[in-house]
Amino acid sequence: MPVIPLNSANDSRLxxxxxxxxxxxxxxxxLFMAEGKVVLERLFASPLCETxxxxxxxxxxxxxxxxxxxxxxxxxxxxxxxxxxxPIHRGYLALGRYAPPRTLGDILARAGRLRILALSAIANTxxxxxxxxxxxxFGVDAVVLDAACCDPLYRKAIRVSVGGALVVPHYRLNAGExxxxxxxxxxxxxxxLSPTGDMVLDQVVPAERSAFLLGAxxxxxxxxxxxxxxxxxxxxHGGFDSLNVATTSGIVLYHLCR
Amino acid sequence: MPVIPLNSANDSRLxxxxxxxxxxxxxxxxLFMAEGKVVLERLFASPLCETxxxxxxxxxxxxxxxxxxxxxxxxxxxxxxxxxxxPIHRGYLALGRYAPPRTLGDILARAGRLRILALSAIANTxxxxxxxxxxxxFGVDAVVLDAACCDPLYRKAIRVSVGGALVVPHYRLNAGExxxxxxxxxxxxxxxLSPTGDMVLDQVVPAERSAFLLGAxxxxxxxxxxxxxxxxxxxxHGGFDSLNVATTSGIVLYHLCR
Numbered sequence: 086m087p088v089i090p091l092n093s094a095n096d097s098r099l100x101x102x103x104x105x106x107x108x109x110x111x112x113x114x115x116l117f118m119a120e121g122k123v124v125l126e127r128l129f130a131s132p133l134c135e136t137x138x139x140x141x142x143x144x145x146x147x148x149x150x151x152x153x154x155x156x157x158x159x160x161x162x163x164x165x166x167x168x169x170x171x172p173i174h175r176g177y178l179a180l181g182r183y184a185p186p187r188t189l190g191d192i193l194a195r196a197g198r199l200r201i202l203a204l205s206a207i208a209n210t211x212x213x214x215x216x217x218x219x220x221x222x223f224g225v226d227a228v229v230l231d232a233a234c235c236d237p238l239y240r241k242a243i244r245v246s247v248g249g250a251l252v253v254p255h256y257r258l259n260a261g262e263x264x265x266x267x268x269x270x271x272x273x274x275x276x277x278l279s280p281t282g283d284m285v286l287d288q289v290v291p292a293e294r295s296a297f298l299l300g301a302x303x304x305x306x307x308x309x310x311x312x313x314x315x316x317x318x319x320x321x322h323g324g325f326d327s328l329n330v331a332t333t334s335g336i337v338l339y340h341l342c343r
Numbered sequence: 344m345p346v347i348p349l350n351s352a353n354d355s356r357l358x359x360x361x362x363x364x365x366x367x368x369x370x371x372x373x374l375f376m377a378e379g380k381v382v383l384e385r386l387f388a389s390p391l392c393e394t395x396x397x398x399x400x401x402x403x404x405x406x407x408x409x410x411x412x413x414x415x416x417x418x419x420x421x422x423x424x425x426x427x428x429x430p431i432h433r434g435y436l437a438l439g440r441y442a443p444p445r446t447l448g449d450i451l452a453r454a455g456r457l458r459i460l461a462l463s464a465i466a467n468t469x470x471x472x473x474x475x476x477x478x479x480x481f482g483v484d485a486v487v488l489d490a491a492c493c494d495p496l497y498r499k500a501i502r503v504s505v506g507g508a509l510v511v512p513h514y515r516l517n518a519g520e521x522x523x524x525x526x527x528x529x530x531x532x533x534x535x536l537s538p539t540g541d542m543v544l545d546q547v548v549p550a551e552r553s554a555f556l557l558g559a560x561x562x563x564x565x566x567x568x569x570x571x572x573x574x575x576x577x578x579x580h581g582g583f584d585s586l587n588v589a590t591t592s593g594i595v596l597y598h599l600c601r
Contacts, residue, residue, distance in 0.1 A: 211469075215587055215590065218583075218586070218587065218590075219586065219590060221580070221581065221583050222579045222580060222583040222585075222586055223579065223580055224580030224581055247583075247585070249583070252581070286597075319597065320601075321480045321481065322479070322480060322481055322482030323479065323482055323510070325476075325479050325480040325505075325507070327480075327505070328476070328477065328480055328593060329473060329476065329589070329593075331587070331590060332473065332476075332477060332589060332590050332593035333593075335586060335587075335590035335591075335593055335594050336593050336594050336597045339544075339577065339594045343578075
């Protein structure tokens with residue numbers, strides 16, 4: 086790997102790493118910022134992503150296995166913090182590019198068993214991170230997002246996902262495209278989670294080609310989705326009527342995605 | 344309910360509501376701060392807690408069912424924000440006192456079926472909130488915390504728990520007291536969750552008196568606990584080796600606490 090020591094926080098090569106939090110708000114148009122050793126290792130290993138460059142300190146470089154074609158910038162911790170705009174306790178940042186080799190159509194057109202996680206209006210990055218973490222842990226084939234979801238490649242979502250967002254392919258629909266239409270076009274049976282679902286989770290024997298739909302906490306999924314899909318509930322105790330959406334995905338995927 | 348309009352942020356009766364975030368760091372010695380309508384409703388209904396007073400705005404009062412013996416202070420939103428030290432978007436605060444009617448000994452000495460969640464070194468308030476939310480959703484009888492856990496009654500933990508922290512009794516051990524000793528003294532079978540557990544979750548048929556042990560993400564449970572308990576893993580996919588601890592509790596409790 087080409088290792089380039091840099092001394093000044095003003096070096097133009099550090100531009101992508103500048104004011105990291107401000108850019109989190111707007112996204113990076115296909116690029117993303119990964120942080121921390123475990124997440125960087127998932128980035129390096131991911132067939133869905135390319136690593137554009139890495140930023141770390143001389144002391145931390147030794148602990149990292151970077152492939153030969155990745156550019157590594159080395160700076161002192163103080164310069165790293167100054168460039169990023171906040172203390173990078175994890176000591177590693179990387180700029181990546183999300184470049185999945187296949188389209189959603191390619192994945193859905195595949196014959197045989199499919200397990201899809203379909204998300205509607207998940208706007209909270211912590212929840213998105215938790216959902217992607219569970220999608221990776223239980224091996225879903227792809228995550229489909231409607232246009233109202235936040236980006237799984239926001240830095241915080243990647244961090245909360247422990248890199249899961251970099252290893253499970255995700256595809257965003259355009260505004261106006263319907264999750265249900267996309268799923269039914271490809272012969273996927275849609276199971277929609279809701280506290281008022283008709284079936285309880287234990288009764289569900291998932292179809293060979295299944296999609297599990299989750300909506301934001303509070304509003305939940307739309308009536309249109311709940312009416313058209315097989316609605317499923319997780320029975321709860323003592324008047325509690327909702328779980329965190331990432332926790333819900335963990336329970337559902339543990340059950341139905343194996 | 345006695346309703347007392349107050350005009351000044353300096354009124355001494357607002358003292359418990361002052362600089363809420365600073366006090367979050369140190370705790371309130373048996374008192375706690377609840378926020379938001381849903382959480383306040385759980386507080387009012389909880390047999391484990393007393394409501395000392397409520398702080399809200401005239402406009403919001405109408406939406407709240409408060410019992411006749413609770414003191415309600417009414418202020419304008421700007422005064423509320425000034426006193427609390429940050430914007431109270433949820434519009435409701437309440438000061439409560441945690442006062443469970445029974446001790447851990449009373450609960451554990453009960454004959455017959457028991458489902459206990461036992462937590463070691465859970466220091467993250469988000470995770471603690473998620474754990475208490477799931478404990479409530481799946482009806483565990485009590486949560487036992489070792490001395491290294493954070494307080495489930497921190498404001499943020501209560502909020503993340505959606506009030507679950509106010510309805511499931513929890514008991515903290517003293518430094519030096521052992522979770523395993525307390526559980527075995529009361530004839531509870533301990534199941535310890537770990538990515539390297541000997542059994543897989545599906546194989547577990549929980550004993551009539553069961554305790555489920557979870558540790559902090561990263562370090563996990565101590566070797567001492569894993570050796571002495573029945574260690575259990577949740578099988579995962581593609582090299583992922585850990586789930587969020589709150590998500591883990593959701594999967595485990597859904598399975599074993601019904």
